[in-house]
Amino acid sequence: MNADRQIIHMDQDAFFVSVEVRKDPRLVGKPVIIGSLSDRGVVTSASYEARKFGVHSAMPAKLARMLCPHGIWIRGNMDEYSKASHEITAILKERVPLIEKASIDEHYIDMTGMDKHFGTLQYSKELRAAVIRETGLPISFGLSVNKTVSKMATNECKPNGELSVEQPGVKPFLDPLSIKKIPGLGEKTFLKLSDMGIKRIHHLTQVSPEYMTSILGKNGIWLLQKAKGIDESPVIPYQEQKSIGTQSTFKNDSIDLESINYLLTSMVMELAFELRQKHRQCACITVTVRYSTREDVTRQASIPYTALDSVLIKKAKELFKQVYQKRILIRLIGVRLSNLVTGYEQIDLYSESEEQYSLCQAMDKIRRRFGPDSIKLASGINLNL
Incomplete structure (x- = not known):
């Protein structure tokens, strides 16, 4: 380190x-x-x-x-x-x-x-x-x-505090803390380790890597390193935060707006599901249209952080209306979500009803079990392109 x-x-x-x-x-x-x-x-x-x-x-x-x-x-x-x-x-x-x-x-x-x-x-x-x-x-x-120790230091000094933990003080700082304080340690793992008598970080550091692997797999080694204050993960420049996107090229150039809207809905739902699986939210959405003339037209919009299908679908359709030029055939359509941050737990519940949130959760559960294409909104099926 x-x-x-x-x-x-x-x-x-x-x-x-x-x-x-x-x-x-x-x-x-x-x-x-x-x-x-x-x-x-x-x-x-x-x-x-x-x-x-x-x-x-x-x-x-x-x-x-x-x-x-x-x-x-x-x-x-x-x-x-x-x-x-x-x-x-x-x-x-x-x-x-x-x-x-x-x-x-x-x-x-x-x-x-x-x-x-x-x-x-x-x-x-x-x-x-x-x-x-x-x-x-x-x-x-x-x-x-x-990053691990600095985050744990912040959590210990909140609210409205500041704390510096230099290298010689890392072990004395971490050892007395509950294992629950380790970033990324889930509730199930916490209960499992607690039942084994491992409740403090000091106790966790005494466990052998082989035993941690036997009970938690690769995550066991990851957790053991965190407990020992080892974390080589880099600070990733904000301007280089990755985006996620998808695009579809039509078999035949089209101006069938009903089918295009079906496709757009399906694409956005696919990306929103990926966001939620990665526990991410986005603050920017981009829609690109390529016409039969091979001209690309793009529109982009900043939005409140969200990972909800309904919010993203609505904005994608608004952007598509802005780029669409009547009577010109479309060859390709693309959608990209960017300005990604961690935090699906802070999903936008303010402009949407709890029913929309519950719907997302229920659909995601089905997708995780039967595959990402196992369920769609009615507006995202019956594609003819």
Whole structure:
């Protein structure tokens, strides 16, 4: 492990709630819950005051109301949260050499080598102060030798905190923590290890690689390295974040708009399913049309972070209408989703009903079992192209 790495992890504090508090300061210090009040709704975010009562994201709204009956419920606005996210990213990109946008509310920054010019810890403090000053939103940071330890440092100092863990202090910092604090460790693995008496990171580091492999496969080695503070994963430049896309060339040039719309719907659903499988969301959609003249016309739109079929299909069809020129045959159509970030758990529940969210979950379950083409919306079938 390169002990000379200097990785900052910056994470907004209860991000969605913070944006609402910025808009309405009367919410400061109140148990605010973002989500839908309906029995089928879920909690998307909760203030630290609400968390004291056991409320957390992804919790059913019905349970959250029982735990915190005096909570202040806000349905939320994903468009506002996306804009605030872009604000923060812009501020950081202006000031650092290498930044990765890991999710809608967190960033990794690689400052390796920059400590020759100024102290990285001091600069981290200045970055945090700049975000707070220019956005009015609280943010915390962890600074350490890699992405795993810096993220865990941030989680330990939130809310509104900062923590530096240098190489000699990595093991003393990690050892006493619960294994549940390891990023990426799922609930099933946590319960399995806990039942085996492995509850602290120190206990986990004592387990042999062979035994970890026998009980968890390749993930066992990955988890063991995390527990030991080993993580060589690089900070991936934000501007190089991968997009996903698909395109279809017609057997015969066509102007059959009904069939083209069927195809467009099917393509978007395929990409949205891929997003959700990777626990990603996108903030940009692009539609390309190639005419029989071989001319390509492209339209692009920024959208609130989402991975919902219905949102993406609607926007794709709007963009197609913008590029389509009547009476000209179409040879190819393509769709691309970009500006990807991690965080399907923060799916846009604000402009869509819980029924749409439940529909996505049910369809995805069928696809995972029987294949991606096993189920489609009626508007995405009967293709004649």
